[in-house]
Amino acid sequence: MAADASGGRRRFLAALLVLGLGVLIAAPPLLPKYFLDVLISVLFTAYLGASWNILGGYAGQFSFGHAAFFGIGAYTSTLLLLQLGLTPWLGMLAGGGLAAVFGLLAGYLSFRYGLKGPYFSLVTLAFAEMLRVVAVNTKAVGSSLGLVVPSAQSAPGMFIFAGKLPYYYVILAMALAAMALTLAIQRARLGYALAAVRENEDAAEAAGVDALGTKLRAMAISSFLTALGGTFYAQYFAYIDPAITFGPGVSIQGLLPAIVGGAGTVLGPFLGAFVLTPVSELTRAALRGRAGADVMLYGLVLMLVISFLPNGLMGLIGAKRAGRGRASS
């Protein structure tokens, strides 16, 4: 009886997802420019959230410094484009690789010395800030003035498009790919190892799970994906600087949708992004002219969500959190 009801709900949810996907693919060409902007922002936030979620949600390692990987991605592909004329389509892979190496290094140093919880968060924040300061003080990467990405002429082969629509489909594809990868990880052996490490590291080790190796794997995947988001940002906005790409704002943009939507779930970051981004847009529009007021209201919304929905929106709609739902959601 109960199984029937949950099966019915699952079918309903699946139908809703397919419908939503159809709308996401078909509707944008008909949308006014402003809404397309917001939708790109939503998917970009969802993508960053999904990337963060692998490490923060599944492995339970709460990074506060994913901007480090984001910035490495943005700067690597942009510098390769400007200096060597390499297309960002390839540059983003180089950036992802570099970010993964940096992530493994930072992760090894942190995990090797047993940094957990808030201590790990602070160290990741410090790594990102360190890179920001380095970028600000390095002439070769444009110092605090940043870098301008060429964007005058449409060149799809160089990840440069006329108009926003193509960027929309790129970030949609990236977001869906991140979601598919998350689902695959969750269902694989790695997903079980991640959940075990998140729940109890000692017990995980006792059950034969290499806790350090598992966390490093999550770190590498998460940082690689985040770096690709950095390249997307550079190409879409055609401008990067240290404050934007290495700043805490980007780190927060990754962790918030995951936490608000439901950390350690496949759909959480997407749900979170679809709620948070419009809320942020609306508060900004409603409180225009009062500098900072929108951020305060936004902060208030977040505090309420985190206080009353510790498992995020996914907890609210009854999809059981990471725990038992991990192999099914």
Place this chain on the structure above:
Amino acid sequence: MTLLEVDGLVKRFGGLQAVGGLDLRVDAGEIVGLIGPNGAGKTTVFHLIAGFHAPTSGAIRFKGASIVGLKPHAICRRGLARTFQIVQPFAGLSTLDNVMVGAFNRVADVAAARGRAIEIIELVGLGGKRDVPARTLTLADRKRLEMARGLATGPELLLLDEVMSGLNPTEIDEIVALIRRVHATGVSLLIIEHVMQAIMALSHRLVVLHHGEKLAEGRPAEVARDRRVIEAYLGEEVSS
């Protein structure tokens, strides 16, 4: 064949000597009981053997090879698993997922791990609670889960740390029967236990630990008559 050999094992925490030169052996097919008063260092010995603490000095060999310095997961992969005295389930995961984590030690494939886990869950008698989150299990069931997760890793030697403490007599009988079933599948056991009747009945051999040192060793009946053991547990007799 000797499975586990511990020679001159010493562990000091700062100035406190928790284990002082312990020798211990477990042969294949054996059930060895490790008993002693509270604070005797029994759990520390388990931590040392399973790789959770590094010994100050001494040798630990499993199947002839030293395992000192290996991480717990590496020791587990060699076929030496443990349970925790204070049960440590993956609270948010289902019983099945908990045991599957252990099963991945022997099989890489998800379906195979699930099959193996289901078998072991049946063996320990948690079949009806396969899909409930571990945090909702009773203490007795959590102890079974600890054993199931350990067994799923495919150990040749399983260290059980007080799997009977806090259980009622009926539950203790069930666990004793379960341990016999596990032993019958070919797993050797080293068991820490305070429930004397149970450990006397189960063990082929008893090792008594007192202040981190071996006080006595032998067949349960011999050890139970040993004057030093009685004194360690009950205090010295007041001489007249």
